[in-house]
Amino acid sequence: MYLQMQELQQRIQRVIDKWGPDGSHPSAALYKEEMVKIRKDIIDFHGEMVLLVNYSNINYTGLAKILKKYDKRTGGLLRLPFIQKVLEQPFFTTDLISKLVKECEMTIDAVFPVDKEEKKEKEKRKEAITVAGEGIFRNTVAALMTMQEIRRGSSTYSQFSLPPLVLPDSDLIHSFQLNTFIPII
Numbered sequence: 001m002y003l004q005m006q007e008l009q010q011r012i013q014r015v016i017d018k019w020g021p022d023g024s025h026p027s028a029a030l031y032k033e034e035m036v037k038i039r040k041d042i043i044d045f046h047g048e049m050v051l052l053v054n055y056s057n058i059n060y061t062g063l064a065k066i067l068k069k070y071d072k073r074t075g076g077l078l079r080l081p082f083i084q085k086v087l088e089q090p091f092f093t094t095d096l097i098s099k100l101v102k103e104c105e106m107t108i109d110a111v112f113p114v115d116k117e118e119k120k121e122k123e124k125r126k127e128a129i130t131v132a133g134e135g136i137f138r139n140t141v142a143a144l145m146t147m148q149e150i151r152r153g154s155s156t157y158s159q160f161s162l163p164p165l166v167l168p169d170s171d172l173i174h175s176f177q178l179n180t181f182i183p184i185i
Helices: 002-019 028-074 079-086 095-111 116-127 136-152
Strands: none
Touching (some): 002 028, 002 095, 028 079, 028 095, 028 136
């Protein structure tokens, strides 16, 4: 993941050096075309990283629920020591990926600033967003909504029952139509 992020940053620099206003072969058309491709790649990469973080949280939640049910049925106390060990495992530690997500967001903000016209268009689109196709963004929204539902549905709370989930209270997630037969509330 880290190498992929570096590759994207190097691509940006190569395009700026070659086709940018002060580049060796300035060309506004080629510059814009390549930057659009890079922007799409960065956004896809960002979505993949967000999905990894969410999958880690979902896996942790499933494991915690399985252990909780096992303890309840057997009367054992397997959950607490096992979960403490799980918290140290690589599949649960998402610090590096979270750091890359933030770095990716900063790169997007720095390299692709939103101008006033684009901001107005974005506001218009934000009002009527519908996700029609399959893809990373659609899966990310579905994963976030699933995590919210799992967290909301817990009958007991402890420090090990659910993964930490920090989402802004945004209506944007709920504005997407996921075209599913399973109602997501």
